[in-house]
Amino acid sequence: MSLDWKQTDIVFVDQPALGAAERLYLPQIWGGMKTTLRHMFKKALRDRTVVQYPEQERPLRVEIYRGVHRLNRDEDGRVACVACFMCETACPAHCIHIEGAESPWADREKYPIKFDIDELRCIYCGMCEEACPVDAIELTPEFKLVGKSREEMIFDKEKLLMVYEQTKNLKPRKDPAITGYPETGHRDRVP
Ligand code: SF4
Ligand code: SF4
CATH class of the missing domain: 3.30.70.3270 (Alpha-Beta Plaits)
Structure with a gap:
């Protein structure tokens, strides 16, 4: 089998250079923490996920639940x-x-x-x-x-x-x- 390709078919992609702040990874860590905290407070205030089982039970999606x-x-x-x-x-x-x-x-x-x-x-x-x-x-x-x-x-x-x-x-x-x-x-x- 012959490889039918030309040098111009190859695309070289340079690795993006990191700035001084990016090399510290602090902006990325802060970005990730912001997302985590946003979800944490959103869940805690509006959408409580903890239920006091067995006194309380979550509503089940009967059609798709895979039980007995x-x-x-x-x-x-x-x-x-x-x-x-x-x-x-x-x-x-x-x-x-x-x-x-x-x-x-x-x-x-x-x-x-x-x-x-x-x-x-x-x-x-x-x-x-x-x-x-x-x-x-x-x-x-x-x-x-x-x-x-x-x-x-x-x-x-x-x-x-x-x-x-x-x-x-x-x-x-x-x-x-x-x-x-x-x-x-x-x-x-x-x-
Ligand atoms: S018996 Fe259980 S493990 Fe086996 S196919 Fe059915 S659900 Fe899956
Ligand atoms: S053996 Fe019975 S339950 Fe299992 S796949 Fe066949 S018909 Fe369905």
């Missing part, structure tokens, strides 16, 4: 998951474990007979939710997660479906028709 997982049910009340393993594959923390089986329903091939998420190992990145083609797995605004043992923090299918029942009014299931998967969700709205 849930497994959604479809419009017929069945688990919406089709056991495609996309979430398990995408999970960087390897905390999802699924066992699929032949589905008893005509509109899908498989469904999960076992679906576990280790909530302690999870880093709440949301990759599982992004990967799911039928919007069956979602993260909820529920963040008060406590348990007395590690085993208790491994959420199985029943527990994940229970979280759906507890949070479905606060955050309704996303419309799976958006994903274009025709066999689940609101089939009549898929083009």
